Amino acid sequence: MSRVLITGAASGLGAALADAFEARGDEVLRTDVVGLDTPSLVPRDGYSTSEILRLDITSEDDWAAALAHVEETWGGLEVLVNNAGVAGGGRLDVAGLDEWQWIFDINLFGAVRGTRTFVPLFKRQRSGRIVNVASLAGLVHPAGMASYNAVKAAVVALTETTGHELAAYGVTAHVVCPSYFRTNLMSSIRGADTALAGVMSRLVDESPVSAADIAAAVLDGLDRGDEVILPDPAGRAAYGLKQADRATYDVVMRDQARKLDEGAQG
Template identity: 80%
Template sequence: MSRVLVTGAASGLGEALAAAFEARGDEVLRTDVSYEGGVETGASAPSSTHGTFRLDITSDDDWAAALAHVEATWGGLDVLVNNAGVAGGGRLDVATMDEWQWITEINLFGAVRGTRTFVPMLKRQRSGRIVNTASLAGLVHPAGMASYNASKAAVVALTETTGHELAAYGVTAHVVCPSYFRTNLTSSMRGADTELAGVVSHLVESSPISAADIAAAVLEGLDRGDELIVPDQPARDAHGLKQSDRATYDLVMRAQAAKLEGAPRG
């Protein structure tokens, strides 16, 4: 049985991951900015083994409180899942600097803060796993998504670096890179490029893949010890094309860019 902390666990992939860990008997602390303060259990924490905890991943104070709670109740942590994130993007001459700063603060620095908070504990216990949710956008980079692509590519780099740095302590790092799947992530999407938002929303809503499908594949990847988890076939196909036939990959991406370039700008 593992002790697991999941961020962004109130909905979407975070909720599905928490449920998947719990279904196999792990203790899970579900955290999310939408929860009330402190720890809640029972009816206020549906399906949760250990309860819910309010955590704004952009807040150093909230992370310190989460660490203190884990230390007091469990005395350690086996799996940290930095899952919380937001959707965004926009063409280079449409997206604002405020949008860039917003998405980076959440998608990248949320994972950085979580990692920095728990690394001393993981080093002391000389064990543990850090699981970061990135995106296929961290591996392949479609037009109109520069800020999102950059934030998720940075999470991929962060994870690889973490794995190298902590290997001597028995701590492993894993990054999850799914393509579009049905979730409420687009409800967080903001930005001036409304045409792009419509395209992304359609791709999410029309996907045949559920958050539960992705969560199941993530746990299978963790059981295998995969450091890079590409959990669905569309993501594997896109990543594989980039690796095996860069010229065709570039043609596909530039055709998509040309189509988007003809769209209205907000």
């Protein structure tokens, strides 16, 4: 049995991950900034919510409180899942710098704050797993999504660096890079590029993959010890194309850029 802290666990992939860990007998501390009184957190057949804690990942005080709660309640932690994040993006001449700063503060520095908070504990234990939820956008970079691509690529780089730095302490780092799947992430999107928001919302709504599907694949990847987890077929195919045939990949990406511009113009 593992002790697991998950951010952004009131809904979406965070809730699905919490359910998946709990279903196999792990203890879970579900954290989020809102929504922790939702029906999805009511104990259900076979498993029940272990702990619930409000945590704003942009607040160092909240992170310190989460660490204190873990130490006082459990005395240690096996898995930290930096899942909480927001949707964003926009073409380079449309998205404002304020949008870039907003998404980086949450999607990158939220994970940085969580990692920095728990690294001393993991070092003392000489064990632990840090799981950062990035996106396929961290590996494959569609047009119109510069800020989202950049912040998710930064999460991939953060995770790899973390794994190298903490290997001597028995701590592993894993990054999750899903493609589009059905979730409520788009409710968080903001920005001036409404054309991009429309495209992203459609891809999310029409995806055949659910948050529960992604969560199950994440746990399988962790059980295998995968450092980079590509949990869905579409994501694996897109990244495989980039690695195997860069010229064709570039053609596809530039065609998408053209269609985005044409759609925005009318």
